Amino acid sequence: MRKQNKANILIVDDKRENLIALEAVLSQEDYYLVSAQSGEEALKHVLQTDFAVILLDVQMPGLNGFQTAKLIKQRKSSAHIPIIFITALSKAHENIMEGYSSGAVDYIFKPFNRDILKSKVEVFVDLYRKKNEVVMQQQQLKQDQKNLQDKYNNLEAIITEKTKELVKTNQELKVSQQLFEKVFQFSPNLMSLRCKSDKRYLSVNQSWCEHTGYDVVELNGLDDELISTEEIDVDLDGNINNEKITYTTKNGGTRVGLLSTETIYVKGEVCVLSTITDITEQTKLEKEFSRLDHLNLVGEMAAGIAHEVRNPMTTVIGFLQIAKNEVGKPISDNYLKLMLDELKRANGIITEFLTLAKDKVTNKKEQDLNKIIHVIYPLIQAEALMTNNTIVLDLKEIPPLYIDEQEIRQLLLNISLNGLDAMKDTGTLTIRTFEKDDDVILQISDEGCGIKEEVLEKMGTPFFTTKENGTGLGMAICYSIASRHSAEISIDTSSQGTTFEITFQKENAKVAQLNT
Structure with a gap:
């Protein structure tokens, strides 16, 4: 069996003692010696193994050395193996010629010189190894060429695919550009394309010309901005979304619109696409x-x-x-x-x-809302006792507010009495105060049947009432009082009851006091 990285050497001799002698001479780590005692056995080894050199005896029973050498040389896979004849046969010229004609590369007579034999074998092993290196290099070169060809083919395929993608993208871009041009030109909204660096108008659509009366040349000749708003630098300060603006027409008229802008690149230049939805008629x-x-x-x-x-x-x-x-x-x-x-x-x-008057004169001053609730509590409690209801106060510590005591008492009384009226059977009316997110909250909750949706929509409308003897001004007055105190009223209602929540904004209350 062939050893890895060792040179295979075939020794053929019909005498066992000669094989042992040759093995003794050639034995070294980088050789793998294979012995055969007949020509037939040697041929079997040649069919299975590639040898660097063959040392072949001439006189053997059966197939002699010359016959064995000829058979080896006839096979394509083994014809390249060098053969050295080692023999005790006569040194006659005809024997030597027959040896070379059989395919031998050398002819050594017994007894042989050990060093000479080793040197000759080393030469052929070295040639074998160099030949194998060349073969391997050729194979590697062939593989590299194949890999390079594959890469070239792959690259060619990639280039072809990318070219197709590029062509498709260019076609889609062309369609997109055509679509943009159509949308730009025929949009009912006013659209313009403007260079951001010098504020120059590059293009405007038909709707722009119809609404303003200006074309591109006339727009670039204007000294003042066509569009005006108090809050932003129109068209140029970032992107704008539905900003309400006014714009001046060529005949001096003023129209109203909603402006949206988007920064885009046109041929490498930073531009602003503006769209105005005209809402003048609206x-x-x-x-x-x-x-x-x-x-x-x-x-x-x-x-x-x-x-x-x-x-x-x-x-x-x-x-x-x-x-x-x-x-x-x-x-x-x-x-x-x-x-x-x-x-x-x-x-x-x-x-x-x-x-209900919004400009009604109020007497606001810094007061404690909880104290006002305690003052009005006996009156609300008396009304509750008459209807078998209960009043519960849940008053947390809250900061003082700038409020009008008389108006707040009226607001409390109106909402509380409405809550008591809503509870047909025995129920509880709860008045809470607490602080949330720097705001002061007043909550008045009842356990009535809730407020119908159609009634809730009209809540606060003057003279709207569901009571037989009501004036319909109670809740309208409450909303008016809340407005004068910069407060908001929200209502949460269900079949289990209704909660009125009045939110007093401390900062707004102070501002309101300063403006009074």
């Missing part, structure tokens, strides 16, 4: 709707006042008509009392209505 409609809503509210309030004041006035007019018909007879005290009560009722309605 703004006009909103103002008109607001005016109509205001007129509608005024009408509803006027109708409410007329309805609420007409009833007591009708009563007074009726009694005065009776007194007129009974000339000479004094008006009874009962009639006078009824007329005075009705007039007081009408005056109370007018007084409550005036409380």
Whole structure:
């Protein structure tokens, strides 16, 4: 069996003692010696192993050395193996010639010189190894060429694929550019493309020209900015999203729009793409709707006042008509009392209505909200006892606020009485105060049946009421008081009850006091 990195040497001799002698001469670590005692056995080894050199005896039974050498040389896979004849045969010239003609490279006679034999074997082993190195280098070179060809083919395939991708990308980019141009030109919004460095207009679309009356040349000739807003540097200060602006038209008109901008690159230059959604007509409609809503509210309030004041006035007019018909007879005290009560009722309605005024003069000063709640508590408690309800106070430590005591008492009373009215059976009304995120919170919670959605939507509308004898001004007054105190009212309602939460913003309350 061939050893790794060793040179295989085949020794052929029919005499065992000769094989031992040759093995003794050639034995060294980098040789692997294979012995054969006949030509037939030698051929078997040659079929299985590649040898660096073959030492072959001439005189052997069966196949002699010359015959064995010829057979070895006839096979393509073994024809390259050098053969050295070692023989005790006659040194006749014809024997030597037959040896060389059989394929031998050398002819040594017994007894042989050990050193000469070793040197000759070393030469052939060295040639064998160099030949193998050349073969391996050729194989490596061939493999390298194959790898290089594969890489070239792969590179060619990659280049082809990338070229296809580039062509496809260019086509998509071209389509995208065409689509952008169409969207830019035919968009109903006003669109412009502007160079960021020198503020020069590069292009504007058809809608821009129609709305403003300016084309690109005229825009670049303007001394002032076409678009104006108080908060930003239009078109040039980063990206803008739906900023409300005004812009001036060529005929001197002013229109309103929503401006959005995006920074883009055009041929390596930083540009700003601006889009204006014109809302001039929408703004006009909103103002008109607001005016109509205001007129509608005024009408509803006027109708409410007329309805609420007409009833007591009708009563007074009726009694005065009776007194007129009974000339000479004094008006009874009962009639006078009824007329005075009705007039007081009408005056109370007018007084409550005036409380809704936003510019109503208030008497704000730094006060403790909890103390105000304790002052009004007995009145609310008395109302609760009359309806078998309970009042619970849960008042945490809170900072003082700039508030009007009389107005806060009225707000507390209105919401608390509404809560008590909402609880048909025995229930609990809870009044809480606490601080959250630097704001002071007032909560009034009942255990009633909740507020219907359609009623909740109209909550705070003057003269809207669900009570049989209500004026519809209680919650409207509460919202007005909250507004004057820079407070917000939120309502959380369900079938288990309703919570009114009034949020007092401390800083806003102080500012409100300073502006009063």
